[in-house]
Amino acid sequence: xxxxxxxxxxxxxxxxxxxxxxxxxxxxxxxANRKGGMSREEAVERxxxxxxxxxEKYPDWVDKDMRSLVEIIARIxxxxxxxxxxxxxAYRGAxxxxxxxxxxxxxxxxxxxxxxxxxxxRLAEGKMHSQEALDTHxxxxxxxxxxxxxxxxxxxxxxxxxxxxxxxxxxPDPDAxxxxxxxxxxxxxxxxx
Amino acid sequence: MSGQSGEKENGPTMSSKSLNFKGLNFMIADAxxxxxxIMHGLLRGFGxxxxxxxxxxxxxxxxxxxxxxxxxxxxxxxxxxxxxxLIKQLRADESNAAxxxxxxxxxxxxxxxxxxxxxxxxxNIVIAKPLSAKAVYDRLAWITxxxxxxxxxxxxxxxxxxxxxxxxxxxxxxxxxxxxxxxEDEPEKVVSDDEMEKMFEKR
Numbered sequence: 001x002x003x004x005x006x007x008x009x010x011x012x013x014x015x016x017x018x019x020x021x022x023x024x025x026x027x028x029x030x031x032a033n034r035k036g037g038m039s040r041e042e043a044v045e046r047x048x049x050x051x052x053x054x055x056e057k058y059p060d061w062v063d064k065d066m067r068s069l070v071e072i073i074a075r076i077x078x079x080x081x082x083x084x085x086x087x088x089x090a091y092r093g094a095x096x097x098x099x100x101x102x103x104x105x106x107x108x109x110x111x112x113x114x115x116x117x118x119x120x121x122r123l124a125e126g127k128m129h130s131q132e133a134l135d136t137h138x139x140x141x142x143x144x145x146x147x148x149x150x151x152x153x154x155x156x157x158x159x160x161x162x163x164x165x166x167x168x169x170x171x172p173d174p175d176a177x178x179x180x181x182x183x184x185x186x187x188x189x190x191x192x193x
Numbered sequence: 194m195s196g197q198s199g200e201k202e203n204g205p206t207m208s209s210k211s212l213n214f215k216g217l218n219f220m221i222a223d224a225x226x227x228x229x230x231i232m233h234g235l236l237r238g239f240g241x242x243x244x245x246x247x248x249x250x251x252x253x254x255x256x257x258x259x260x261x262x263x264x265x266x267x268x269x270x271x272x273x274x275x276x277x278x279l280i281k282q283l284r285a286d287e288s289n290a291a292x293x294x295x296x297x298x299x300x301x302x303x304x305x306x307x308x309x310x311x312x313x314x315x316x317n318i319v320i321a322k323p324l325s326a327k328a329v330y331d332r333l334a335w336i337t338x339x340x341x342x343x344x345x346x347x348x349x350x351x352x353x354x355x356x357x358x359x360x361x362x363x364x365x366x367x368x369x370x371x372x373x374x375x376x377e378d379e380p381e382k383v384v385s386d387d388e389m390e391k392m393f394e395k396r
Contacts (some may be wrong), residue, residue, distance in 0.1 A: 020345040037213030047238025047326035095301030102323020175305040
């Protein structure tokens with residue numbers, strides 16, 4: 001893990017910008033590769049069992065997170081748009097609801113939550129506000145978090161998720177230029193077979 | 194458990210060998226206690242015996258050398274010191290024996306800019322929330338199987354980000370058949386796990 005464990009640093013060529021390359025054997029790699037480990041199958045199964053065992057906490061957790069989110073969206077409405085603080089709180093709040101749903105296997109919550117995250121991102125980064133779009137998403141999210149709809153597969157409410165996606169696409173993606181640049185960079189590095 | 198996040202049955206992150214996490218010190222730096230709880234469970238399920246919490250970036254930075262942390266999982270939006278700064282400070286501190294430890298970012302903020310910033314701050318890999326056992330395990334396995342050289346320049350300290358064109362082992366890698374990612378045409382608004390892996394993979 002430390003410098004002493006490095007198997008050497010490559011010296012920079014004369015005139016070249018100074019670049020130090022170190023080949024480091026970390027304690028993590030050494031120890032993880034010891035004998036007596038667990039197979040992937042067993043490790044994943046044990047970990048998934050743990051998540052299943054705590055799934056009963058999900059309703060309380062999501063209710064709490066939804067209550068906070070409702071308060072933040074109400075604050076955004078009262079203030080007529082996002083501030084740096086409410087953007088951060090709303091985005092985090094929406095992500096929490098989405099991520100909990102995803103971790104416990106509620107794909108509809110994940111999908112609607114993801115759409116809300118994206119909407120908040122696009123609106124706030126683009127210095128825009130649409131209470132109607134936010135409210136529509138919040139109503140959908142409240143619905144899919146109810147016990148009746150929680151376990152519904154996303155495909156069963158495709159119309160709902162498609163409508164939400166359409167709503168989000170009314171606002172430009174602030175990362176579009178970055179995505180294009182990365183795609184071009186990657187395309188130029190593809191090695192011919 | 195959904196396993197929606199990066200769940201893959203084939204590919205460069207799929208490990209067939211056994212891994213031994215006993216005795217290793219894992220740190221989870223995340224302000225969200227639910228995420229920390231879930232991560233504890235996943236890591237214990239994988240056989241980890243020592244899992245340490247940090248509720249903010251300051252605590253993480255302070256405790257990493259003291260607790261001999263071997264692997265850091267950190268959220269980007271940490272209070273006090275955010276994830277990017279935490280990694281940069283950790284990597285830059287030459288007196289810190291833990292500066293080379295693998296750092297895995299756990300984040301919901303999978304916009305392109307955050308993934309690039311994570312890579313450029315010196316993280317080894319990004320794991321998108323929601324968390325799944327398979328995604329977390331496979332990324333840990335990937336780090337053990339594909340160790341990267343550490344690069345230090347005036348503007349960057351961290352795992353080597355340079356591209357190599359020979360591709361990853363097992364015939365999976367950056368070749369024409371591996372389908373270049375065209376993010377512009379992707380219907381998803383954020384960067385997927387696969388795309389993130391490609392941005393971080395050994396180059």
